Amino acid sequence: MSKKRVLITGGAGFLGSHLCDRFIKEGYHVIAMDNLITGSMDNIAHLMKLPQFEFYHCDVSKYVHVPGELDYILHFASPASPIDYLKMPIQTLKVGSLGTHNLLGLAKAKKARILVASTSEVYGDPLVHPQNEEYWGNVNPVGPRGVYDEAKRFQEAITMAYHTFHGLETRIVRIFNTYGPRMRLNDGRALPAFIGQALRGEDITVFGDGSQTRSFCYVDDLIDGIYRLLLSDYAKPVNIGNPDEITLKEFAEEIQKLTGTQSKIVYRPLPTDDPKQRRPDISLAKKLLGWEPKYSRAEGLKPTYEFFKNQLNPKS
Numbered sequence: 001m002s003k004k005r006v007l008i009t010g011g012a013g014f015l016g017s018h019l020c021d022r023f024i025k026e027g028y029h030v031i032a033m034d035n036l037i038t039g040s041m042d043n044i045a046h047l048m049k050l051p052q053f054e055f056y057h058c059d060v061s062k063y064v065h066v067p068g069e070l071d072y073i074l075h076f077a078s079p080a081s082p083i084d085y086l087k088m089p090i091q092t093l094k095v096g097s098l099g100t101h102n103l104l105g106l107a108k109a110k111k112a113r114i115l116v117a118s119t120s121e122v123y124g125d126p127l128v129h130p131q132n133e134e135y136w137g138n139v140n141p142v143g144p145r146g147v148y149d150e151a152k153r154f155q156e157a158i159t160m161a162y163h164t165f166h167g168l169e170t171r172i173v174r175i176f177n178t179y180g181p182r183m184r185l186n187d188g189r190a191l192p193a194f195i196g197q198a199l200r201g202e203d204i205t206v207f208g209d210g211s212q213t214r215s216f217c218y219v220d221d222l223i224d225g226i227y228r229l230l231l232s233d234y235a236k237p238v239n240i241g242n243p244d245e246i247t248l249k250e251f252a253e254e255i256q257k258l259t260g261t262q263s264k265i266v267y268r269p270l271p272t273d274d275p276k277q278r279r280p281d282i283s284l285a286k287k288l289l290g291w292e293p294k295y296s297r298a299e300g301l302k303p304t305y306e307f308f309k310n311q312l313n314p315k316s
Helices: 014-025 082-087 089-110 146-166 190-200 219-230 248-259 283-289 297-312
Strands: 005-009 029-034 053-057 072-075 113-119 170-175 204-207 213-215 237-240 245-247 265-268
Touching: 005 014, 005 089, 014 029, 014 219, 072 089, 072 219, 082 089, 082 146, 089 113, 089 146, 113 146, 113 219, 146 170, 170 219, 190 204, 190 248, 190 297, 204 248, 213 248, 219 237, 219 283, 237 283, 245 248, 248 265, 248 297
Parallel strands: 005 029, 005 072, 029 053, 072 113, 113 170, 170 237, 204 265
Antiparallel strands: 213 245
16 A cells, blocks of 8 residues: 655754654655755755655745645744744745645645644734633734734634635644754744853843743644644644743743853843743643643753754764
């Protein structure tokens, strides 16, 4: 029997490359697609010689063509950190709108099931805590973060339109803060920023007074949740994340202890529209998918720290 074929856009990125690993492990033929504006071939170098793996250098916002049959599409192409989408606002909006439209069209033509990667950012700076899937969000569409938030909100809307109008099999995952090996040290998010600063002996920069919260999910847990959601029969959005909430001040102190750094914590003004709190309600994922995170933050931070340490000081 021939292997099932899956297309993963953003396949050379942090999450996309981990998805490639999971689907290879599960026995699929994997086609990774990436334009490499934030992804890296280093993330998938170990897969390139495998006969069940292909890589296409392609910008899905322009055109998507994949020969042969496809069973599944996972759309993970997008700048995903503030430093990226503030630097590339138009590309961010295009990949969420035009890119998603192209991939939904491909899924329809191939009769494939498609899962799109949405984000907790659709909730904006939330007025409901923790955030559940019924909450519609508090988003500033014309603020600096609007290019990412609204791209993802549109992505959800057009995905549901294809589901209801064309009967397409669709899945939507709302991803909360995730970390692990293959994150970029310079991607601007709190976890790599804190560890990078500690490793370089720089001050650890906390924005605002540090009372804002985040909930960090280890990448292996997230990938398992996404895999289960793809194979489920539920079309509406599902939160996948770790509900273990921590303030950024407490998290910076954890990084000080983890790294043994002498770096001090310094405070800078809070960026515009930065969410004050973020914690997923994962009741739906537990009920539908039998999923909840297995890794504690302490367990996940160890391999993540080792990865970053090796990035700054590669072993000879």
